[in-house]
Each structure stands twice: as structure tokens, then as C-alpha cells.
Amino acid sequence: MRKKLTMLGLAGLLALATGTATAGDPLRVGVEGAYPPFSWKEADGTLKGFDIDMAMEVCKRLNRECVLVEQEWDGMIPALLAKKFDTIIASMSITEERKKKIDFTIKYYNTPAKLVAKKNAGFDGTASGLNGKRLGVQRATTHQCSAEKLYPGAELVLYGTQEEVWQDLTAGRLDAQLSDSLQAYEGFLALDAGKDFDFLGDAIDDIECQGVGAGFAVRKEDSTLRDALSQTILDIRADGSYKAMNDQYFAVDIYGN
Amino acid sequence: MDSVWEYRGLLLEGTVVTVQLALASLALSVLLGLIGASAKLATNPASRGVANAYTTLVRGVPDLVLMMLLFYGGQQIVNDLGSATGLWDYVEINQFIAGVWSIGFVFGAYMTETFRGAILAIPRGQIEAGISCGMMPLLIFRRITWPQMVRHALPSFTNNWLVLIKATALVSVIGLHDLVWNASTAGRSVREPFTFMFAVLIIYLILTACSDVGLRWLDRRYNVGVDRA
Amino acid sequence: MAEQERTFFEYLVYVSENHSPLDFMLVADHIDKFFYGALLTIEITLLALLIGGVMAVPLAIARAYRHPWLNGPIFGFTYFFRGTPLLVQTYLVYYGLAQFDFVRESFLWRPILSNAWWCALITFSLNTAGYTTEFLRGAIENTPKGEIEAARACGMSPAKMMWRIVLPSAFRRALPAYSNEVIFMLHSSVVLSTITLQDILGVGRWLNGRYYLAYEGFITAMLFYMVLVFFISRGFRLWEKHWLGHLRPREQSSQPV
Numbered sequence: 213m214r215k216k217l218t219m220l221g222l223a224g225l226l227a228l229a230t231g232t233a234t235a236g237d238p239l240r241v242g243v244e245g246a247y248p249p250f251s252w253k254e255a256d257g258t259l260k261g262f263d264i265d266m267a268m269e270v271c272k273r274l275n276r277e278c279v280l281v282e283q284e285w286d287g288m289i290p291a292l293l294a295k296k297f298d299t300i301i302a303s304m305s306i307t308e309e310r311k312k313k314i315d316f317t318i319k320y321y322n323t324p325a326k327l328v329a330k331k332n333a334g335f336d337g338t339a340s341g342l343n344g345k346r347l348g349v350q351r352a353t354t355h356q357c358s359a360e361k362l363y364p365g366a367e368l369v370l371y372g373t374q375e376e377v378w379q380d381l382t383a384g385r386l387d388a389q390l391s392d393s394l395q396a397y398e399g400f401l402a403l404d405a406g407k408d409f410d411f412l413g414d415a416i417d418d419i420e421c422q423g424v425g426a427g428f429a430v431r432k433e434d435s436t437l438r439d440a441l442s443q444t445i446l447d448i449r450a451d452g453s454y455k456a457m458n459d460q461y462f463a464v465d466i467y468g469n
Numbered sequence: 470m471d472s473v474w475e476y477r478g479l480l481l482e483g484t485v486v487t488v489q490l491a492l493a494s495l496a497l498s499v500l501l502g503l504i505g506a507s508a509k510l511a512t513n514p515a516s517r518g519v520a521n522a523y524t525t526l527v528r529g530v531p532d533l534v535l536m537m538l539l540f541y542g543g544q545q546i547v548n549d550l551g552s553a554t555g556l557w558d559y560v561e562i563n564q565f566i567a568g569v570w571s572i573g574f575v576f577g578a579y580m581t582e583t584f585r586g587a588i589l590a591i592p593r594g595q596i597e598a599g600i601s602c603g604m605m606p607l608l609i610f611r612r613i614t615w616p617q618m619v620r621h622a623l624p625s626f627t628n629n630w631l632v633l634i635k636a637t638a639l640v641s642v643i644g645l646h647d648l649v650w651n652a653s654t655a656g657r658s659v660r661e662p663f664t665f666m667f668a669v670l671i672i673y674l675i676l677t678a679c680s681d682v683g684l685r686w687l688d689r690r691y692n693v694g695v696d697r698a
Numbered sequence: 699m700a701e702q703e704r705t706f707f708e709y710l711v712y713v714s715e716n717h718s719p720l721d722f723m724l725v726a727d728h729i730d731k732f733f734y735g736a737l738l739t740i741e742i743t744l745l746a747l748l749i750g751g752v753m754a755v756p757l758a759i760a761r762a763y764r765h766p767w768l769n770g771p772i773f774g775f776t777y778f779f780r781g782t783p784l785l786v787q788t789y790l791v792y793y794g795l796a797q798f799d800f801v802r803e804s805f806l807w808r809p810i811l812s813n814a815w816w817c818a819l820i821t822f823s824l825n826t827a828g829y830t831t832e833f834l835r836g837a838i839e840n841t842p843k844g845e846i847e848a849a850r851a852c853g854m855s856p857a858k859m860m861w862r863i864v865l866p867s868a869f870r871r872a873l874p875a876y877s878n879e880v881i882f883m884l885h886s887s888v889v890l891s892t893i894t895l896q897d898i899l900g901v902g903r904w905l906n907g908r909y910y911l912a913y914e915g916f917i918t919a920m921l922f923y924m925v926l927v928f929f930i931s932r933g934f935r936l937w938e939k940h941w942l943g944h945l946r947p948r949e950q951s952s953q954p955v
Contacts, residue, residue, distance in 0.1 A: 642892055
């Protein structure tokens with residue numbers, strides 16, 4: 213459970229004690245906890261998933277203690293800028309729009325986005341096919357950006373977490389949804405809940421909104437941290453640990469090209 | 470129903486967080502209410518003006534909007550303030566703090582009205598009698614004003630408290646792992662949102678019923694010796 | 699002249715993006731969404747108040763006159779809706795009902811229960827009915843005895859007495875409390891944004907999520923709500939003056955002759 217600081221003075225003293233980040237200092241990592249199998253929460257409260265494992269591995273290699281800070285997705289970037297944590301490891305795509313506010317390391321995986329709808333839905337995954345249909349996306353994601361751009365005729369419905377999108381899709385309130393294809397497969401289609409659903413059409417082609425893959429996010433002024441993190445990603449790729457983590461959750465290589 | 474029993478640990482944890490949040494917000498709101506009431510009854514027009522602006526602002530803005538502003542925007546402002554004055558490096562405004570400050574701020578305005586009405590209900594003659602007996606202001610407050618203020622304020626205070634408990638549910642929207650948040654995620658993972666939401670409703674009814682009983686006892690204690698219609 | 703205006707506009711955008719603490723030009727760009735959001739907020743709040751208010755009248759009468767077997771269940775209804783948060787009630791109806799197969803396969807599903815707008819309207823109406831019943835009951839119970847006796851003396855039937863004497867005076871007495879209920883309903887309408895509806899707060903969250911801002915959306919939302927409350931308070935004050943004018947304290951004391 214997170215500590216509850218009710219007196220501003222006490223919090224201030226603690227903050228003064230931590231000082232500026234140097235080697236050996238804990239690395240505060242922003243994570244989501246609602247995006248299986250990249251990150252989710254067990255019933256007893258522990259965080260698990262590919263993103264979580266990457267975070268722990270990165271901290272180990274940087275010789276710093278990992279402090280995982282759970283954050284609601286649509287407040288991720290403001291929270292990073294407000295120094296709630298020092299980096300975001302939560303499957304955040306590297307896009308030009310986001311680069312206006314924050315900086316990214318090199319990518320640590322790249323999977324395409326796809327539409328998901330009921331099997332034999334009766335319409336196709338084009339702009340005209342989705343005209344007037346209810347399309348669900350998670351708020352503040354690249355998928356919201358793509359959906360607004362590629363399917364302007366669809367009725368866009370926004371949710372706080374991807375889990376809520378799946379919930380309403382199964383309830384029949386949505387005709388389709390747009391999200392990362394890997395998370396869609398592992399987190400929904402391969403499960404019992406998703407047995408009546410399937411991908412609709414191919415991967416969408418929208419580099420502008422989708423970006424070039426997911427990376428770790430850092431504040432613009434933390435370029436040394438960014439380079440250190442990028443280096444650890446390369447190290448993790450090089451010595452086989454990446455493959456080990458990858459295979460634990462996914463049947464395919466998610467690094468992409 | 471078995472699923473609720475299985476997740477009872479999580480629900481209990483959430484209830485504890487909710488109650489802690491409610492009590493902390495109550496403390497802040499009572500403090501702000503006392504300050505606000507004395508400001509509204511002051512002779513100084515400036516303090517009256519500030520207090521009026523305070524209650525008008527709170528009446529005009531929903532609690533959730535203030536909460537989000539404080540949680541998302543407040544962190545930025547606190548950071549800027551810290552770096553500008555050089556006093557602190559980073560002071561966390563987590564969901565709990567944002568919740569306490571926003572609910573406390575909002576209900577402080579309601580408490581201001583409650584306490585103001587209660588103080589006005591005390592016959593002026595009693596205060597004058599105290600002064601003529603040579604009592605110090607603090608003694609007057611302790612012996613004359615406070616006991617009667619509590620008596621007059623209790624019905625409105627009870628009402629504010631009951632509304633406050635329910636308002637704490639909103640903090641789940643900014644991600645605090647309170648009762649509502651825990652029940653939502655649990656309900657979603659076992660695909661039984663109705664069962665869990667219903668359990669939450671029952672728990673809230675229990676909380677309000679307990680408060681009702683407790684405050685009625687307080688009411689009886691402070692109304693000793695008073696004839697009631 | 700047109701060129702002058704264009705550069706002034708561009709200058710405003712430049713100031714707004716780089717120097718102003720609030721990106722007001724961005725907000726101005728999307729202000730139409732906020733107005734649509736305001737429309738949704740007002741629409742649901744007003745309809746819920748209307749439906750709940752109409753429902754409350756017979757319920758309040760039954761409660762005030764202690765109807766032998768209706769009194770208990772009605773009290774249970776009001777206790778339930780007043781003793782629990784509106785947020786949880788809304789989740790129960792929107793997310794909760796979708797859990798049951800028999801609901802999803804019923805004739806009510808497609809047109810009503812699958813729709814967030816209707817779920818919200820139903821929940822809000824029931825909620826305000828609960829509160830309104832209780833203080834309307836209080837107002838009815840506080841009818842001055844003299845009026846009842848006079849009505850009986852005139853030979854009015856119970857129904858006529860209710861319609862002509864008790865209800866009008868009860869409405870007048872309940873007016874100040876009802877103005878609070880209207881404001882509370884408006885405040886509570888923020889819950890709409892949690893079940894995918896784009897009300898004022900929903901638009902604010904969308905704006906912040908789309909452009910990775912911390913508070914522009916919320917401050918705009920706050921201003922919209924303040925304006926709405928201002929107009930409602932004004933309206934009620936005028937209404938009170940019209941209906942309860944005779945209860946106001948005398949402005950000048952009458953001089954002895």
C-alpha cells in the first residue's frame with residue numbers, strides 16, 4: 213500500500229532528504245497495472261507482467277532500487293513532468309506528438325494496432341465500414357489519435373483503461389475497438405471471454421499517430437538517464453535476457469523490425 | 470457471492486482507506502469551517518468577503534473537478550513553487566492527499582454555514598453575561614459558546630458528514646485504491662461487476678447507519694437538560 | 699487589414715503555446731466540444747430532476763400520511779438511494795446489469811440498458827426521487843394546521859384539499875431546499891464522464907488526454923460549471939422572490955399612528 217502523507221511539512225522533510233538522483237538512488241518507475249500481459253495486478257496486490265519484468269531487469273543493471281509507482285494511463289505524461297517518477301515503462305509508443313513534451317529511449321518492442329470486433333460482424337475495417345459504428349478506445353493512447361484520424365465517421369467512445377474497453381465490447385455496447393494487437397490477442401482473444409471475437413482487417417497503417425514502437429519515457433532534461441536506459445535495453449537484447457522474458461509471455465518475438 | 474468472500478481482504482482494505490480518507494477530510498473541513506464561520510461573522514468586511522468568495526466558489530464547482538485539478542494540476546504547481554522558492558525538491562501529491570484536500574476544502578464551505586448558523590443561534594445575552602462576570606474570551610468559548618454551538622450544529626453537521634462519506638467514492642476516479650476502486654477491479658477480473666458494486670452499496674449503508682447511531686448518541690449527550698418539542 | 703488580423707491571431711497562438719501558463723488558444727480551438735458537453739450535462743440533469751420530481755410527489759404523499767403498507771418500502775427506497783454514493787449506483791446500473799445474460803438478451807437491452815445515456819438518466823432520476831421524496835414529505839408534514847382545518851371547514855374532499863391547499867404550500871416551503879437539490883444534481887452530473895459520456899468534465903479529460911496537458915481542460919470545465927450554477931442560483935432567487943415574497947421580513951417597520 214502506498215504511504216499516506218497527510219502533513220505537507222513531513223513530506224517536505226522527506227523530499228529534502230532524498231535530494232537529487234545519483235547512482236544508488238532508487239529509480240522511480242511509472243507503471244500502469246491494467247494492461248495484461250504487459251502489466252497487471254494480482255488479487256494480493258503484486259504487479260506482474262512483461263513491462264514489470266523489464267523494469268526490474270533495467271533497475272538491476274543500473275544498480276538502483278526499483279520503486280514502481282502505479283499511475284492512471286491518461287495522467288502518465290503529466291505525472292512524469294510533475295516528477296512523480298523518473299521514467300515510464302508502460303508500453304508507451306514513441307510518437308512525434310509526445311516528443312514535444314517528453315523524450316524517449318530506443319524502442320523495446322513494436323507491435324501493430326488492429327481492430328477487434330465480433331466474428332462475422334457484417335462490416336469491414338475501413339472508414340466507410342465503421343461509419344456510424346461505436347468504436348471503443350482507451351483515452352490518451354495512440355489508438356485514440358488513429359481512430360479520430362482514420363475513422364472520423366465512427367462514434368468514438370473513450371475509456372480510462374483497456375480492460376474497460378474489453379468489458380463493454382463483450383457486453384455488446386461497442387461494435388469494434390482499436391488497440392495493440394498483441395495485448396488484444398494475449399489479453400482478450402486467447403481467453404474465454406474473447407472467444408466470439410476476432411481481428412477485423414489488417415494492422416492499421418498510421419506511423420504519424422502510432423509511432424515507431426514502445427520506448428521508456430523520460431523528461432527532456434534527463435538525457436543521461438535516457439542514454440543509460442537505452443544502453444540497458446541493448447544489453448538486455450544482446451545477452452538473451454530479452455528473449456527469455458519475451459518467451460515467458462508471448463509466442464512471437466515482439467521486438468519487431 | 471463466493472467471489473465477494475474470496476476478495477474480502479481487498480474489500481476490507483478498500484473500506485479502511487475510504488474511512489481514513491473520510492475522517493481526514495472531516496478534520497480538515499471542521500478546521501476550515503470554524504475559520505470560515507468566524508471570518509463570516511467578523512466585523513472586518515475583507516474577511517467576510519474572502520469567506521463569501523470561498524463558499525461561492527465551492528457552490529459553483531463539482532468536487533470531482535476540483536479533485537482532478539488538484540491531483541493532475543496541483544502537482545505541477547507545487548513543483549514550480551518548490552523550485553521557484555528553493556524550499557523543496559519534490560513533494561508528492563498522491564491521490565489520498567488530493568482527495569483529502571479537495572473534499573476537505575469543499576466540505577469546509579458547508580461546515581462554515583453550519584457553524585455560522587449554530588453560533589448565531591446562541592442568545593447574545595449569555596455571552597454578555599459571561600463578559601460581565603469577567604470571563605476571558607477563551608473561557609467564554611469553552612464554557613458558553615462551544616457546548617451550545619455543538620448542540621445547534623449537530624443536525625447540519627450530521628447531514629454534512631453523511632454527504633461527505635458518499636463523496637469519498639469519487640476519489641476512486643483519480644485512482645485511489647479505495648473501496649470503489651478495489652471492488653471495480655475485482656468485479657472486472659471475475660466478470661461480476663454487479664455483485665461487487667452491490668456489496669459496495671451494502672458497505673456504504675452500514676457505514677452511514679453506524680454514523681447515524683453514533684451521532685444520535687452525541688445528540689442526546691449534548692442535549693441534556695433541554696426540552697424538546 | 700486582413701493580414702494584420704492574421705498575424706495577430708498567430709501571435710496569440712504563439713503567446714498561448716509558449717508564454718502563457720494556460721494554453722488558451724488550444725482551448726478556444728475546441729470550445730465547441732465544451733458547449734456540446736454542457737448541452738449533455740444540462741439535458742440529463744434537467745430530465746432527471748423532472749422525472750424524479752414527478753415520481754416524488756405521490757411517494758411523498760404516501761410517506762407523509764403513513765400509508766399502511768406503502769410507507770415501509772418507500773422508506774427503504776429513499777434510504778437506499780440517499781445512503782449510497784451516486785457513482786456506485788451508476789456503476790451498478792451501467793456495468794453491473796450487463797453482467798447478466800438475461801438482461802443482455804431481453805428486449806430492454808438494445809434500446810435502453812445498453813445505452814449509457816439511458817442508464818445515467820434512470821439512475822439519476824431514481825436518486826433525485828429519493829432525496830426529493832424525503833424533503834417534500836417534510837414540507838407536507840409541516841403544513842400549518844390552520845390551513846387543513848379551514849379546508850375541512852369548507853367541505854373540501856381529501857383529494858381536493860391535497861391538490862388545492864397542501865401541495866402548493868408544500869412546494870413553496872420546499873423551494874429553498876429544492877434549489878440545493880438542483881445544484882447538487884448538477885455537481886453529481888460529473889459522474890457521467892465515468893461511464894463514457896462526454897459531459898463537460900468528460901471533454902476536459904479528453905482535452906488533457908489528447909494533448910498531454912495537466913489542467914487546461916479542468917480549468918475550462920470548472921468555468922463552465924460555475925457559469926451554470928450562477929444562472930441556476932439566479933433563477934431560483936427570482937423564483938423564491940415571486941413565490942415566497944410574502945414570507946420575507948418587513949422592509950420598513952410600520953409606524954404607530
